Amino acid sequence: MEQKNNPLHGKTLQLILEELLAHYRWDGLAYHIDINCFKSNPSINSSLKFLRKTPWARKKVEDLYVQMLENQ
Numbered sequence: 001m002e003q004k005n006n007p008l009h010g011k012t013l014q015l016i017l018e019e020l021l022a023h024y025r026w027d028g029l030a031y032h033i034d035i036n037c038f039k040s041n042p043s044i045n046s047s048l049k050f051l052r053k054t055p056w057a058r059k060k061v062e063d064l065y066v067q068m069l070e071n072q
Contacts, residue, residue, distance in 0.1 A: 033060045
């Protein structure tokens with residue numbers, strides 16, 4: 001099944017998070033997605049660990065990423 005219209009295809013969660021950080025920084029991510037891993041002592045590793053275990057939070061991150069791509 002081809003996914004040429006899926007902007008998440010081939011993107012790792014780490015790459016998505018790094019691109020969001022480059023665009024929004026930690027403060028902006030915490031503003032758009034109200035989760036503690038972005039507000040309290042944020043780091044890429046701790047955020048990835050949380051997002052990999054929490055499907056609803058990962059979905060919010062992926063949705064914000066798609067929205068960011070559409071607005072560019």
